[in-house]
Amino acid sequence: MNIALWIAQGLLAAVFLGSGFLKSTQTKEKMIATGQTGVAPFPLPVIRVVAALEIAAALGLIVPRLTGIAPVLTPLAAIGLAAVMIGAAVAHWSLREYKQVFGANMLLLLVCLFVALGRF
Template structure:
């Protein structure tokens, strides 16, 4: 179970550090080709979303790694499930039906939640 957790949580953390960093530092014009929904969100909210994704990724890795507050790992994974549920809602409300990545991330975060409770 440990190997499964570290593999899945590590990949999820890499994805969210990358996506969060893009949202935190890039302009709307740079993000628009990848994320059509950025025009529907205020820039400070977009930056905050990027920070939340980076902090969530740290929450998946650091608590189990250090042994300090290991219950934060499942909380971070649950946070990503909720984040992706919101992302799917935003996509569908904007008329964007491309939610395959979001559905995959939701499932991956749900599996990570289950594995984190088994550490």
């Protein structure tokens, strides 16, 4: 179980570190053009805050458990990212992008919940 949790944490960290980096460096138009259409309903400052939260949570998935310092932050980071995925699902739903909701958003949400439950 521990190995599965580490794999899930690593995959989530990679996905959200990449997503956060792109959201923090690209224009809104570029994000939409490259497929991150869920940002469309939000102003750029909100997108930048979400980017910072994604990067912080990606680090929170790995560093606390790896160092043994405040390991309770790992499941809390997973819960935070689950909340981000709920928000992303709502945004994609409002855009009528149902494949995105039932595909990537729900998959990432379930992996976040797996890590949260497994690490608590």
